Amino acid sequence: MNKNLKKILLGLSLIFISSIIIYPIFLMFRISVSNPSDIFKPFTEKSLFFNSDGLTMEHWKNVYNSGLLLPALIKSLLVATFVTLIAVIVAAPAAYVIARIGNKKIKYLFIVSLFISRVFPEVAIALPISVRFLSWNLIDTNLGLILAHLIRVLPYVGWILVGTFEAIPKSLEEASFVDGAGRVKTLINIIFPLSLPGVSVAAMLVWLESWNEFTYALYLTVTENTLPLQTYYYINRGGIFNSAAYATIITVPVIIMTFVMQRYIKSGMLSGGVK
């Protein structure tokens, strides 16, 4: 009896937790395909799950036809892709060097400085950056936003990749030296292929971070919105259906990538701590 009760309690709590986690995502999708008559009902008649007036693709058509989706989508895609490329090119070599530093104290210092530059509040950095970018004519440009996103992203990639490179045994390099390969050659032929899985996971995380980024975009944009900013714009104007559609669009690549990466993600990677 006691055991059965326990089982039921366990099942109930699992269902309770799962529904709280899933419901908001369901709601977002549901609103984006609902008729206004369902959503704007007086709240005593609203249903939590079901639409009495059926579904509609109207809002998706509106979003597509408004002419605002494509520029925002392209800007977000371009910025995220370039941020990823530059971040990996700049941070991977540095991470490799940090991973190979023999002196423990110096190494610790480098890692801590990456950690600290990651946790500075954005609102404090974005102000001087936006003033500076204004005089450099970088407001509202892709380049400006790429440079700003790199601020957030570079220490993060560097920090993840230090772990990746540390996992590659040093003996492999030494063997390559013994075989007479130079340092540059060893890097390209031995280290680079071995680190590729770790680098790709880091690249995906960076891409997502830039894709989702809001604060710097808010500071550095006047008219050329990214997808998150476009969503914010609709929230401010009370455009509930448009914001739901935009939010869904932002979420799709995120969910795909998260499922791809789930096997490789370790808790430490995301928290950004020093271990």
Next chain:
Amino acid sequence: MDEIKKRGCEKMKYLKQYWLEILMITPLFVYILGFTVMPVFTNLKNSFIDQRYGRRYDILTSKISDIKYDIKNSQNQEEITEYEKELAIAQNELDNLKKSDYSGFTFENYKKLFQTRDFRKGVFNTIAITLTGLLIQFIIAMSIALLLTNEFKGKGFFRTIVLTPLGIPTIVSATIMTYIFDISGYLNVLFYKLGLISEITPNWGQGGWLSIFMVVFADTWKVLPLMVLLFIAGLESIPKSVHEACSIDGSKSWYKFFTIILPLMKPHITIALILRAIDAFRIFELPLILAGTATTPVISTFTYMEYDRQNYNLSAASGTILTIIILIFVFSYLYVVEREKGEEKA
């Protein structure tokens, strides 16, 4: 003399040996120096400049550079003399400004901050959101992590569900939460269906503890997976023999949790909570979008609003205070991690 030469030689040797490493590491740290460290110090500097001086200075310098640009691109001699007159006036104004009482070092911005009601409210809200958030997230995440140590059917599926919000962008979670916490939103609908409220609905965005709860709920939904992952890692680090010894003793599971598991997990918990506190203090999108800055400012949204009103120096002061708080957290985090390492060795 020889000594210096020798040292120089050693430096050269060092450079020759490590040129590749130095080449590889420099770009990253130059970027961090230029685009993170420098802005932080610029902010610090700006926070000690009087607002009246700072704004006037910005206007005048941009005006001067505009006029200079015009002079460069103008062909007409008459126009140029006209511009030069303007330039002289602006330059003169700038010189006067530099001599004025406002110029120079001042604590005015910080004084003003603490006299501003919104900033004091922001500090209170930030602390309230951090503390209640940490407490709630700790309890729920720990419960889920403990649930996940049990073996049951569909555990993998449940784990996937719990981890789902991990990938959901903050802007998206904020968007959805506006639907849920709207005055005729779905939380109130649920409360109505459960018979908890009648026609009069709580307005979650009105400020005070209701809004704090709203932000905490949204934040919790988003960060719970991360906390669960950290706690699972902590639970897994406890040796199996400890669990077995407990079950042989026949001790009650609650007793076991509080006397054995919790103390053993203390390092993991401390680290997770400090990391969360750092993030909670920087919280920006959720309060901005959900509660707005009028009723529920937090330090970061206050900083943004002052920027939006072009009170750059006041914004800089508020940003600097936030930076200092974060740095205190970071160093306490590093201190804790170091101490744990020391204990492990001993």
